[in-house]
Amino acid sequence: MTQISDGAGIRQSTEPMVGHILIVDDHPLFSNGLGDLLLRERLAGRIDHARNLDEAQQRLSAAPGIDLVLLDLRLPQEGGLALMPFLASAGLPIPVIVISSAEDEGTVRAVQAAGVQGFLPKSAGRRQLVRVIRAVARGETAFPDRQPPAVSPSGLTPRQQQVLTLLAEGLPNKRICQVLDLTEHTVKTHVKAVFQQLGVHNRTECVALARSLGLISDRLGVLDADQRSP
Structure with a gap:
């Protein structure tokens, strides 16, 4: 050994x-x-x-x-x-x-x-x-011994929650603009705000953390089908 x-x-x-x-x-x-x-x-x-x-x-x-x-x-x-x-x-x-x-x-x-x-x-x-x-x-996990602060879904605005859901679906900013009828600048502002709220640096980290916190799921939970662009 x-x-x-x-x-x-x-x-x-x-x-x-x-x-x-x-x-x-x-x-x-x-x-x-x-x-x-x-x-x-x-x-x-x-x-x-x-x-x-x-x-x-x-x-x-x-x-x-x-x-x-x-x-x-x-x-x-x-x-x-x-x-x-x-x-x-x-x-x-x-x-x-x-x-x-x-x-x-x-x-x-x-x-x-x-x-x-x-x-x-x-x-x-x-x-x-x-x-x-x-x-x-040995098959164990090894992470710093920290107690991370909880992130509540209420920390995101409804629009930020919608943007987060679409990020999780892999949509680029331009497609998010079309779905939500927003300008690209506004979408970028929302994405930046979501990153700051979750304390992440890119989309992969954002989606992974949001899933673990229950902010999003594999099913679309924020936008109904009739809210989407064809």
Whole structure:
């Protein structure tokens, strides 16, 4: 069994803690340094790297033996949480630990809501890295010990709730304008207000958190069919 750090530091064992880890991060210096640390400390037996979601999906499809994904939250073009629907649709029950420079409670809540198994700030040290990887490798979840403030549906105006529902359906701003008969500027203002209310940074985080809080569901609950444009 792999042993972890005590007061004297990390003790290595013969077998790595996790067999094969994929690091998804667009900063080579950080990604390579993290990979070297994982190998050196016997936290991983093999490391692969991906710089964006396309590369991550290719690696995951080509290497079914990947045991764990360490995922940067902010990637080029799409946020890192967009990998979660791919894993689900591809039938890949691979645990994911998000490693992010953002440590606010809204980010952590969005990560949890997306179905990620662990969260690790980029400011973390080796001991915290070991604790999180060990917990997730055992099938547990590992998140900062915080008590996030509750978000009430009443915190959103009726119009913001409508915009949120349409965001959850994947509609772009221009289509939301047509459905609600609003200007694009007004829609952007509502989207920004929803993000601020939920403490998130992009649509993926917004929808994931809103679902977990019961603000939206898979069924259309705000707009009736006769309120929609054809």
